[in-house]
Amino acid sequence: MMGEILFLAHRVPWPPNRGDKIRSHHFLQKLMDCAPVHVACFADDEQERQIGWDRKAELASCEIVVRNKPRWRAGIEALVSGKPVSLTSFENSEINAYVARVIATRPVDCIFVFSGQMAQYIPPDFDGRVVMDFADVDSAKFESYAGEGFGPMAWINRREGRLLSAFEKDVAARADHSLFVSEAEAALFRQRSGLSAGRVKAVGNGIDLEFYAARDVHPEGLKGEGPMILFTGQMDYQPNVQAVQSFSMEVMPEILARFPSARFAIVGRAPSEKVRQLDGQHGTVVVGAVDDIRSWIMAADVVVAPLRIARGIQNKVLEAMAMARPVVASTCAAEGINAINGEHFLIAESVEDEAQLVRDLLADPERARRLGEQAGILIQAQYSWETQLASLPALCGFSAAVVAEAAA
Structure with missing residues (x-):
């Protein structure tokens, strides 16, 4: 029996009107062609939460939460907890409850995580497949910010880069596959994490030709x-x-x-x-x-x-x-x-x-x-999306026969 997918994203993956949402949108559509998909994600505001999508009704379930935690609060929580601000900014009890409910009541055998901030919602006892799309090595980005800055912001960025790097390594060690948008990013992460090319792969972006x-x-x-x-x-x-x-x-x-x-x-x-x-x-x-x-x-x-x-x-x-x-x-x-x-x-x-x-x-x-x-x-x-995402179903554990059956 074909299992179901839980798709976690840091932004509503529709409409595809900015870089990260373009990628998540096409990944989601590809996975929807393989199996029933449950989506948990954040919206920047109520207007974004209400935006329609012609395939939304095809989702097995969907939880969209408006992310309204102030930056100062996320910063204080990060300092107190020792976590990166990137994580505390996206901590949310509603998303936690939704993930727990879906895992407990539905035959989810794959969690697909889009963006590192959402990896904190992977249940520790989940025994199915986990595919983590980091897209970029975010910790390296904060290290670059720190190298170019000075004063308090340089300290904040150095801290974020260091803590996020440790978190990325832990997540990748848990995941079956970690995906990056280019081979250069994948190679950098292999070097930083020590993981093999079998675990860390490049899946590039495409274009709606x-x-x-x-x-x-x-x-x-x-x-x-x-x-x-x-x-x-x-x-x-x-x-x-x-x-x-x-x-x-x-x-x-x-x-x-x-x-x-x-x-x-x-x-x-x-x-x-x-x-x-x-x-x-x-x-x-x-x-x-x-x-x-x-x-x-x-x-x-x-x-x-x-x-x-x-x-x-x-x-x-x-x-x-x-x-x-x-x-x-x-x-x-x-x-x-x-x-x-x-x-x-x-x-x-x-x-x-x-x-x-x-x-x-x-x-x-x-x-x-x-x-x-x-x-x-x-x-x-x-650079068609079909070409770029050809390997995605197999990475998520779906055989060619299963994909063909779902599309029929």
């Missing part, structure tokens, strides 16, 4: 202006904030010296105060949220991913490549993407490189067109 084909989408942009350089992303996320600050203040002056009418458009939800302050400086325009990001990608002359701290695979890069736009990415933003520098995108190793590579593409539209065209061909061939 039909959606990004954008046949019925019309380009949008900064009307009547010069060439448009585009950055997309969640704009209250620290690495994205750092990226656009650096590009606006350090790179754009060099570009404007050669292309005075160039504009740098920052497109994405929830721009922080630091991001909003960039508006009007060095050709920078803070657009904020838009109805359809594809229309802005289509209109861009160059898409940039100038991240200084990045882990895993950047969806923003895959999306731009899928739409055949020329991309200039920093070294860490390009990591994990199976593409060739100079053929499918351009990798900048420094701020000076970013300025030069963008200027070169703006000066040679034909080269930019070819670069984008080759990127689109690559994404079509390698």
Whole structure:
């Protein structure tokens, strides 16, 4: 008899409108095609908790809890308990009760955990399969923050990195498989955990190829202006904030010296105060949220991913490549993407490189067109979700015969 799956996620895995939710959304759908799935997750607010999804009725059960614990309280709980803030922020009695009830009353033989914060809900006495999708090595991200910071925040980030690293190792030792978004992240975690390639695997992100084909989408942009350089992303996320600050203040002056009418458009939800302050400086325009990001990608002359701290695979890069736009990415933003520098995108190793590579593409539209065209061909061939998630059912213990039966 086919068992059931308990799917734990730190955010509601629909709609797929930001990087982590895109990944969790497609993982969930793949697992729903294998077996009945119970979902426990958090919503940022009541509005998100109420958002519908056309496949929600297919779930075996679903528990969505609004996460409203203040950061100061999570910080105090972390100091008192000796836990990472990443865990205390997501501690919740309702989720605990739901997990216990589902495990006690349903034939769950696999727990799939999306994001390390949710691993605390794996019951210690659960004897079924556990698959942990870390996506990125989060502890390494906090170590990077600590290395770049100073004062109290550096201390907080060092503590978080150290405690989270120990927690990640304990979780991975318990899990049957630990998944990461790229082979680079998986290799780093194997080194840190001592676990083998059989236990720590890369399962990459894909792209909704039909959606990004954008046949019925019309380009949008900064009307009547010069060439448009585009950055997309969640704009209250620290690495994205750092990226656009650096590009606006350090790179754009060099570009404007050669292309005075160039504009740098920052497109994405929830721009922080630091991001909003960039508006009007060095050709920078803070657009904020838009109805359809594809229309802005289509209109861009160059898409940039100038991240200084990045882990895993950047969806923003895959999306731009899928739409055949020329991309200039920093070294860490390009990591994990199976593409060739100079053929499918351009990798900048420094701020000076970013300025030069963008200027070169703006000066040679034909080269930019070819670069984008080759990127689109690559994404079509390698980055469908079907291709990327082909191994997921087997990792969760489902044979090809079981998957075929469930789909019938």
